[in-house]
Amino acid sequence: MISVVILGAGNVATHLYKAFKTTENVNVLQWYNRNIEAISSFKNEVDITDNLSQLAEADVYIVSVSDDAVKGLTKKLPFENRLVVHTSGTVKISDIDKKHHKGVFYPLQSFSKSAKLDFANVPICIEAITSEDYHLLKDMAIAIGSPTKKVNSDQRKVLHLAAVFVNNFTNQLYRVAHEITESEGAEFDLLKPLILETAKKVQDLSPYMAQTGPAKRDDKKTLDKHTKLLTNPHHKDIYDLLTKSIQHTHGRKKL
Amino acid sequence: MISVVILGAGNVATHLYKAFKTTENVNVLQWYNRNIEAISSFKNEVDITDNLSQLAEADVYIVSVSDDAVKGLTKKLPFENRLVVHTSGTVKISDIDKKHHKGVFYPLQSFSKSAKLDFANVPICIEAITSEDYHLLKDMAIAIGSPTKKVNSDQRKVLHLAAVFVNNFTNQLYRVAHEITESEGAEFDLLKPLILETAKKVQDLSPYMAQTGPAKRDDKKTLDKHTKLLTNPHHKDIYDLLTKSIQHTHGRKKL
Ligand SMILES: NC(=O)c1ccc[n+]([C@@H]2O[C@H](COP(=O)([O-])OP(=O)(O)OC[C@H]3O[C@@H](n4cnc5c(N)ncnc54)[C@H](OP(=O)(O)O)[C@@H]3O)[C@@H](O)[C@H]2O)c1
Ligand SMILES: NC(=O)c1ccc[n+]([C@@H]2O[C@H](COP(=O)([O-])OP(=O)(O)OC[C@H]3O[C@@H](n4cnc5c(N)ncnc54)[C@H](OP(=O)(O)O)[C@@H]3O)[C@@H](O)[C@H]2O)c1
Numbered sequence: 001m002i003s004v005v006i007l008g009a010g011n012v013a014t015h016l017y018k019a020f021k022t023t024e025n026v027n028v029l030q031w032y033n034r035n036i037e038a039i040s041s042f043k044n045e046v047d048i049t050d051n052l053s054q055l056a057e058a059d060v061y062i063v064s065v066s067d068d069a070v071k072g073l074t075k076k077l078p079f080e081n082r083l084v085v086h087t088s089g090t091v092k093i094s095d096i097d098k099k100h101h102k103g104v105f106y107p108l109q110s111f112s113k114s115a116k117l118d119f120a121n122v123p124i125c126i127e128a129i130t131s132e133d134y135h136l137l138k139d140m141a142i143a144i145g146s147p148t149k150k151v152n153s154d155q156r157k158v159l160h161l162a163a164v165f166v167n168n169f170t171n172q173l174y175r176v177a178h179e180i181t182e183s184e185g186a187e188f189d190l191l192k193p194l195i196l197e198t199a200k201k202v203q204d205l206s207p208y209m210a211q212t213g214p215a216k217r218d219d220k221k222t223l224d225k226h227t228k229l230l231t232n233p234h235h236k237d238i239y240d241l242l243t244k245s246i247q248h249t250h251g252r253k254k255l
Numbered sequence: 256m257i258s259v260v261i262l263g264a265g266n267v268a269t270h271l272y273k274a275f276k277t278t279e280n281v282n283v284l285q286w287y288n289r290n291i292e293a294i295s296s297f298k299n300e301v302d303i304t305d306n307l308s309q310l311a312e313a314d315v316y317i318v319s320v321s322d323d324a325v326k327g328l329t330k331k332l333p334f335e336n337r338l339v340v341h342t343s344g345t346v347k348i349s350d351i352d353k354k355h356h357k358g359v360f361y362p363l364q365s366f367s368k369s370a371k372l373d374f375a376n377v378p379i380c381i382e383a384i385t386s387e388d389y390h391l392l393k394d395m396a397i398a399i400g401s402p403t404k405k406v407n408s409d410q411r412k413v414l415h416l417a418a419v420f421v422n423n424f425t426n427q428l429y430r431v432a433h434e435i436t437e438s439e440g441a442e443f444d445l446l447k448p449l450i451l452e453t454a455k456k457v458q459d460l461s462p463y464m465a466q467t468g469p470a471k472r473d474d475k476k477t478l479d480k481h482t483k484l485l486t487n488p489h490h491k492d493i494y495d496l497l498t499k500s501i502q503h504t505h506g507r508k509k510l
Contacts, residue, residue: 068476090477108445110452110467121448155441161481162432166446167453168468169497170425175462175504177417186410190363191421192458193376197365198422199454203447207430212365213423221323222345226416234500241496242424245489249430 002026002140003058007073008065009033011111012087016062016144019119021045025143030056053078059136060085062105063096071095083133089160093127093153103128105137106156107146110167119144125151125159176235183231208249215246257281257395258313262328263320264288266366267342271317271399274374276300280398285311308333314391315340317360318351326350338388344415348382348408358383360392361411362401365422374399380406380414431490438486463504470501 004026006013013033020026028046033039036050047056055061055077064087065073074084075097084096085103096102104127111117124141126148128134134150141148151159174195178188201210214222223243230236246252259281261268268286275281283301288294291305302311310316316332318325319342326346329339335354344361351357359382366372379396381403383389389405396403406414429450433443456465469477478498485491501507 090480109449110456112467115456117452121452123445123448125445149442149445151441151445155436155439157480157484158435158439159441159445161484162435162441162443162446163449164468164470164481165428165432165435165493166450168466168470168501169428169493170450170453171457171462171466172497172501172504173420173425173428174457175466176500177420178462180413180417180420181410184410184413186406186414186417187404188417190378190380190404190406190414191417193378194364194418195421195425195454195457197372197376198425199450201365201370202426202429202450207426207433211423211426211430212367213419215419215423225345225412226419229412229416234503237496238420238424238500241492242427245431245493246423246427248489249427 002060002136002143003029003056004140005030005032005055005058005061007032007061007063009035009038010064010066011113012107013062013064014113015111015117015119016064016087016107017042017046019144023143026140029058052076055079057082059083060103060140061100062087067091071097074100083136085137089125089156089163093129101129101133103133103137104151104153104156105140106151106160108159108163110163119146122146124148125156127151127153127156173238176238179232180230180235211246211250213246215243216250216252218247218252257315257391257398258284258311259395260285260287260311260313260316262287262316262318264290264293265319265321266368267362268317268319269368270366270372270374271319271342271362272297272301274399278398281395284313307331310334312337314338315358315395316355317342322346326352329355338391340392344380344411344418348384356384356388358388358392359406359408359411360395361406361415363414363418365418374401377401379403380411382406382408382411428493431493434487435485435490466501466505468501470498471505471507473502473507 006017020028030047031039032049039048061084067088070086070091080099084100085105087105089106093102093104106125107122108125109122124146126137138148181188261272275283285302286294287304294303316339322343325341330352339351339355340358340360342360348357348359361380362377363380364377379401381392393403436443
């Protein structure tokens with residue numbers, strides 16, 4: 001049984017808490033937040049606190065607070081030589097105060113408080129200094145059904161950056177498609193199955209192999225038609241840049 | 256029972272043929288392709304031909320050939336006053352020769368010959384001149400389990416354009432993420448659950464509501480870190496443009 005104290009009450013902390021609660025192998029001893037109101041509804045099922053000096057002794061302290069707050073909060077922890085991990089894609093492992101055993105438990109997903117999430121779909125990127133800590137963090141991930149991967153700080157940084165491309169930027173393309181369709185009274189909803197299919201396709205096929213369409217084929221007639229349809233200059237910039245990008249990838253054009 | 260002749264043997268024609276074969280209400284009388292070899296493996300289950308003068312009489316002729324070939328092929332058809340439809344997102348309905356009853360049966364999905372496709376996930380955008388033709392095309396779509404939508408030519412054009420954003424461009428963002436991760440020896444595979452989740456999220460939530468991340472938050476520290484990490488100037492261009500786009504959408508910046 002791995003004993004855990006969770007610090008923070010945001011999206012990630014809350015999802016982790018709920019996931020750990022359902023497992024046999026991880027015991028959440030205590031939940032800390034600077035603002036106790038945020039976790040008060042859980043007071044009957046777990047020891048809650050807003051007082052760092054009352055933190056219980058545990059195998060792992062999961063510091064899941066805003067990136068900027070990780071460093072300061074780990075410094076304020078009134079103990080040493082215990083395993084303290086953060087959950088961030090961008091914060092350095094060395095931002096955890098040096099008096100602790102340090103680790104990272106980075107869940108590579110997009111969390112929002114309302115949406116349910118199956119941790120089977122949340123790869124946990126683990127970084128640790130000792131093999132013992134690594135295996136403890138791995139067991140913690142396995143307990144909630146997550147796949148795990150040993151990821152060093154440089155790799156974690158690029159994964160976080162790549163996540164912005166496949167999550168935030170992709171979502172913005174959906175948004176542009178929404179604007180384009182609405183402007184003609186067409187229904188964005190009609191695109192939803194295609195959105196899903198596009199994401200499913202690269203589960204088995206590389207994005208390179210999965211590519212199709214006018215840019216890849218260098219189908220000038222369709223590219224022209226599209227350029228003329230695009231009345232919003234900003235949409236046009238995106239169209240031009242990503243068309244160029246596809247053509248470069250598929251050997252049609254120099255950048 | 257709706258009788259159908261399919262013309263063309265590409266991705267769409269082949270998927271349509273297979274889907275119609277499994278239904279009760281649509282009967283594929285004949286399959287035409289200029290190159291008969293492409294459909295010869297079906298000769299025991301359907302009448303195949305490469306001879307336009309031998310086309311059977313049917314309720315609908317589905318011309319699913321390359322966009323550029325639609326006009327010429329419909330002109331060459333040796334009959335008139337029958338319902339002839341194409342399956343293209345960009346070809347005008349008026350490109351179908353004027354001697355025919357014209358229609359469009361545009362499946363809004365990305366087809367590839369190898370991948371299986373459930374037509375429940377293929378919205379059919381229907382355009383027709385008469386209400387009778389419209390209902391016949393609608394029944395044909397219903398027979399294969401597809402949702403349908405009446406879509407005029409302007410709407411179809413913008414849907415096709417928007418499809419390029421959510422399919423080809425999104426796939427290119429996956430490709431860039433692939434390049435970024437591989438360059439640091441990180442695993443693209445770790446991003447796959449996030450890719451799926453991002454697509455699933457907008458099935459119920461508008462892309463506007465679904466957006467998160469450093470650009471939307473205007474989190475300058477992370478945006479700076481990312482910009483420094485991006486060594487490929489082309490990736491940086493995409494990063495900058497889509498970051499600006501998100502900030503514009505969410506009221507952070509003028510374009
Ligand atoms: N959201 C995601 O999709 C996601 C995915 C992977 C990793 N992460 C990482 O997980 C961590 C938490 O992210 P989140 O999205 O869960 O955050 P969040 O929902 O914004 O919540 C932030 C939490 O941090 C606490 N906090 C902020 N400043 C603090 C300070 N100075 N001292 C103590 N506590 C402080 C807040 O406390 P109050 O309740 O008192 O305000 C709140 O509980 C971050 O490192 C983030 O990079 C997030
Ligand atoms: N692929 C998609 O994802 C998709 C999605 C929605 C709509 N569409 C539309 O569906 C239609 C077909 O697309 P596709 O992807 O299935 O095409 P495809 O796989 O490229 O196949 C093209 C077909 O057109 C035939 N063809 C080409 N030029 C011809 C000519 N001059 N005369 C007679 N036949 C000719 C080809 O015959 P040969 O076999 O003899 O070469 C081949 O059978 C297009 O209008 C396309 O815009 C495609």
